[in-house]
Amino acid sequence: MSTIVITGGTRGLGFGLAQSLLERGHQVVVCGTDPERAEQAGAELGGIMSRAADVADREQLQALWEAATARYGRVDVWINNAGVSQTREPSWLLPADQARRVVDVNLLGVLNGCAVAMAGMAGQGGGHVWNMDGLGGDGRVVPGLSVYGATKRAVAYLTTALAKEVPDGVGVGLLSPGMVVTDLLTYGYSDAERRRAAKMLSILADRVETVAPWLAERAIAQARNGARVRWLTPAKIAYRFATAPFSRRDIFTP
Template sequence: MSTVAITGGTRGIGLGMARALLGSGHRVALCGVDPERVDKVRAELSGDVLAVVADVTDHEQLQRFWDAAVCEFGRVDVWVNNAGISHERKPLWQLPVETARAVVDTNLLGVLHGSAVAMNGMAAAGGGHVWNMEGLGSDGRTVPGLTAYGSTKRAVTYLTKALAAETPPGVSVGLLSPGMVVTDLLTHGYDDPAELAKARKVFNILADTVDTVAPWLAQQAVTQTRNGAHVRWLTTSKVIGRFALAPLRRRELFDA
């Protein structure tokens, strides 16, 4: 069994992966920024789990997270840079400076810090694998109002491919692409109810719940650990198939 460390592991995809991994007998270390949320998740989860408070924008806090996981479990085999935030859907010039900075610091700087901490630790320990989480913008597609968020995800894809060319012996990196998953990030920032209703029609065709996607991602995370791996849930063929079946299959992923 593997030891897996997950940043942003107290909600959404990160928490879903943690649950799936623990259910399969793996050891999990997770972190989050909200102490109350960390305590709640720690109490809810069962198995070999370590839950600590750590802010991914702070390199020293991530180093302490790594050290705590190694102290608890002996080593870290897989590290998942999952922590991420979005912002209200506004043109960049209308986005508050502090909001843009928070998105860049969490989504990009956090991945830089996490990758550096994990790769350094894994190099000293003799090996391991780092996963970075893709999102909207990773493939270069643009969405009005999400320029800052999409830019960070595009950068994470480049970062991961670049890291694959400079990994130390025994260490590998890869990309996890969850596609559209029903979390607070998916519907965040819609001020216009009509726009949200329109978006939900597409989400109901292409999106999936955390309970569907996270267990699959968790399995891939501990099995597909070659350097440069790119694991995608929502493939092009799946997109085409879902649109083709949409008139025949009604899906409702949101509460009324």
């Protein structure tokens, strides 16, 4: 049994990961920015520890670490899952407060999580940190998502660099979930844009309940320094496009 902390674990993929890890017998702690949703998520997940915390504030993540270790003694795995997207428009048109929030959560939040978790894990003698990969992490560019993509590109670099800096016994790696149907994926689409994107999404995107169990297994089994766990591999992408004319995937209908 491992103890796992998941930031942004009160909704979306983070919530799905928490469910999947709990089903496998692990102890899970989650956080989110909305206090009411954090309380609700904790109840929905069987009464687990669920706290309100803003990842952009390192002191709040430190308090999360201390609460988790006070209850369970140690944290074996920390998953920096919290993330936000942006309105789909050129970066020069993006309001300054929205751009700052994307950077604060997606990049500074990951850096804060890594700093808190790695220091704590060094003190307890080991552990593993996972950072969440996303659009831009591999250098791919999508117009209208430049700020979001830039943060994910930075997270990929940060994770690679941290793998060379970690304390003895501590590891860091990337979890790459691909395109998952959550608010993060669909945020900012107009109705017309969503209709245009529907064909591509129907080929490449997956539901939380498909991806989360797969990632949960590997978040424990493949917790090695420098590891990169990727759901949507190039081979899988090629297969889906090749078989798309013969399949009917509707990932938006439950």
